[in-house]
Amino acid sequence: MRDLRILMLSLHGLMRGRDLELGRDADTGGQTLYVVELAKALGRHARVEQVDVITRLVDDPAVSPDYAAAVEPLGERARLLRLPCGPRRYLRKESLWNHLDQLVDRILGHLRQQPRLPDVIHSHYADAGYVGVQLSQLLGIPLVHTGHSLGRCKRQRLLDHGRKAAAIERQFNFARRIAAEEEVLAHAALVVTSTAQESSEQYGLYENHQPARTVVIAPGTDTSRFAPPGRAPIPPHVPALVDRFFTQPKKPLILAICRPEVRKNLRRLIAAFGTSPALRERANLAIVAGMRDDIRGLEAAQADVLTDLLLDIDQHDLWGSVALPKQHQPDDIPALYRLAAQRRGVFVNAALTEPFGLTLIEAAASGLPVVATHDGGPRDILAHCDNGVLVDPLDPADIARGLLALVSDGQAWQRHARRGLAGVVRHYTWDAHVDKYLAAVDRVVHRTRKHVRRERAAQRRVAVSMPYVERMLVSDIDNTLIGDRGGLAALVRALRVRPRSCGFAVATGRHLASAVQVLQQARVPLPDVLITAVGSEIHYGPELRPDSGWRRHIQHLWRRDALAALFDDVPGLTLQSADQQSAFKLSFHVDREAAPSLSELKARLRGAKLRANLIFSHDAYLDVLPLRASKGQAIRYLAYKWNLPLRAFLVAGDSGNDLEMLVGDTLAVVVSNHSAELDALRGVEQVYFAGAPCASGILEGMAHYGFAWQPDDALRQEAA
Structure with a gap:
């Protein structure tokens, strides 16, 4: 039965369903390929009803118009769904x-138009x-996360290479990225990694890492696209991409495919090739490092x-032995693997760190x-496939040793090629990946559905989800919602049988804990939204999920x-008790005489060049x-x-701190x-x-506004 809807989020880079521009820049690499292939594979599965991948819409003449299609x-x-976010141009x-x-809000708007909410959100x-954390908190939908790379690891690598902390912070915004990663790890129901080492x-390295919520699922590869020579052709133009650089093009071809990044360790690869006379004599080297x-x-x-690579090629006098092509098409990549296999060559990934190593699987599937580097994912891949040699990426001599061992030993080459093909079929197909993925996601979704059922039974009320709300009652608590026992009982009866299109919220000066306590004492169903601390806090029930976007x-x-210092010595103002203060609220008792x-x-605020919203209520x-904060x-x-629309909100209040929401x-x-402060609204x-x-x-x-609720029979029965 097709019963699973999955929402994926992959925001950066240039994403499209065909001819991915892999290597175009630092943001368009393995992640974009993985997300697109995973979505396609999930869409083919019998259990999956729909997979939507949301990315950023880019309307920029500097890139293909494909990225502006909604x-x-x-x-x-x-x-693939593209939503506008920020400027129209492409951004790193x-x-x-x-x-x-802004993208959170755009996604919420999109979800309101869908037949039902997704069962799981998967962020990349x-x-x-x-974005996924906010959506998950707002909607009560479990979050699955794949990091692809991690800020703490990358920052440490750059520091180890001598980069200054302030400079890399300006360039990469690590503080914000790492804080977001910590928040994701604290909240995610499931974190998908590619390897046990990752x-x-x-x-x-993260404080909020929870091993029990982590599952290792190796990515798959498209074996219909990546295949050995003989099973798929090599177009004539592909050898020409590299052979024009070589004086002896028929030598075994050592192939590297990666983005031009420091962590890919290309300079040590050049050093390994350039300082090994035996390797230079026996093979050619081609580095496909993006496009330019x-x-x-x-x-x-x-x-x-790239400048350093050219200088290193010149230093070692490798002209005629090293290819560094400027352009290639996406479909050229599988053919380049086949070309290297046809010439009894080797694929090399000598990256300083490698969370997984998708190119190693593509190479294995191509025979x-x-x-590969002995760091991270390659260790798992070679343990499964036995299709090559692990080397120390910091030692050019060890890299050269590994390359020479394969290109100079025909039997070893044949053995690794054969085992790589078999290992991919056993461990790294998309069908195998999707089966493991859905088994893990099913456990998360099942737990969430059970929790929602328990919560609904405990609350004895209709569970209202904000994306389905079409109108909402918002009431102050003290002296508005509460204070008339008979009227409250009648209102509570109406709340318990309202349809899901009708939401209920409170807007109060109380803090969250106090508001929840007084509502429970009055036997009022927990609202769908709680606006507390005079509008400086927003939470969503029944789990009291905070709206992080409002806080920001x-x-x-x-x-x-x-502000606290400015009002400290003002006569007639006395700070209220500590439990009435918060990060976004200062509350005072007022002596009107003084x-x-x-x-x-x-x-006084203007004189101090400070900005704040002053809310006066009850003359006290x-x-x-x-x-920006108020009810x-x-x-x-x-x-x-x-x-x-604002006319969808019916708001009720009794005092001056309700004024802004009443107009x-x-x-x-x-x-x-009501207090006398609201008399000025008569006739409005x-x-x-x-x-x-x-x-x-x-x-x-x-009744005056025709804001009556007409629950359907099913909801009546559920509330009974």
Whole structure:
């Protein structure tokens, strides 16, 4: 039965379903290929209903128009969806961070249009993990994550190579990336790694690594695309890509395919070849390191690597023995493997670190033995396939030894080529990968579904998911929702049988724990959304998941310590107890006789060049909030995030700290027991003054606006 919907997130690089521009830049490499191939393979599986891969839409004349298409089919029940995020031009991954919150909102808008929510979210790399955590928390959907590479490991490698910490932070934004990775590891229900070494040694560097939530699933390879010579052709133009560099093109071909990055260790590969007379005599070397028109037009880091390679080739006088082609097509890569196999050559991956090594599997499937770094994934691959030799990537002599051992021993070459072909079929096909993947994901989804059923039974209420909400009741707690026992009982009965299109929220000055406690004491069902601390906090029930995007949104211009110092000596203001303070709220008792007016306090703010939102209520309290925080702004944020018109919100309140949410395009109800601060709203359009107090007044307002709920029979039975 097809019952599984999977949402994948892979945000950076240039992604499309065919002719992937692998190696075009540092962001378009193995990850993009893995995600596309995994989505295609999952779409073919009998259990999978739909796989959607979300990436960033790029509308840039510098790249193919393919990347501006909103939807691209990837095959049976799989598609690539591109959503706009930030500027239209292509951005490198380190420049995406400031635009990711916008992408969260765009994805939520997209999900509202789907027939049902995905069963699992699978994020790839730290940037997608950042988005995936928010979506998972907001929607209650389990998160699966694949890191592909990790910030702590890369930062340490660069420091070991002598790079300055400040310089690499400016270039790679490691602080933000590592913080996102820690958050992902704390939250993810499952982390997929390619090797045991990646799981234990690389993820082991993180404080939030949880081995019990980690599963090792080696990637697959497309054996219909990668095949040995004889089973698939070698187009005539492919030998010409490299042979024009060689004086003796028929020698065994040592082939390296990778992006021009320092960690790929290409300079030591050149040194290994250049300092071994026996290797130079016996073989040629071809390095396919991305594509370029002019080295001077590349990013600085790539240009530096290629410039150093050319200088090293010249130093060792390797002209006529080393090929460094500028251009190739995606379909040329399988043929290059076959060409090297046909000439009894070797594939080499001498990277300083290698989390997996997909090219080693591609080479094995092409009948080409390998020489690989003894770090990371190659150890697992060669243990399974026995298709080559492991070497020390820091020792050019050891690299040369491994290469020479294969190109000079025909029997060893044949043995490794034969075992590599068999090993790929046993361990590294996409069908085998998908079977293991779905078994692990099924366990996660099953646990989540059981938890949701238990939670629903415990709450004795209809579970409302925000993507399905079409309208929402939002009420203050004290003296609005609570205070009239009979009216509250009637309102609670209505809440328990509402359809999933109708949401329920509270907006209160209380902090989260206090709000939950008072609602439980009053036997009010836990709301779908809790706006607490006068709008400085947003959480989603029943698991009280925080809205991280709101927290980041209200940080703008917020200087809490400076504000606390500014108001410390103001007469008539006394800090409330510690439990009423928070990271985004300063709360004071107000002596109206001694305290300055609100306008005077605002002038004091301006004089200190500080920005804050001052909320005065009940003639007795002052809340100092971030400029963007209030109950009203929180509701408008929800309207934007969940793609709801403001008229879809019916809001109810009784005091001055409700004022902002009662005005504007919302449908407002002021209960009869309101404070005098709200009298100024009489006569304002869409503000209804009820004749009844508290919850009875809310019900009166709902009737006034025609905001009645008509539950269907199934929901009535569930609530009974």
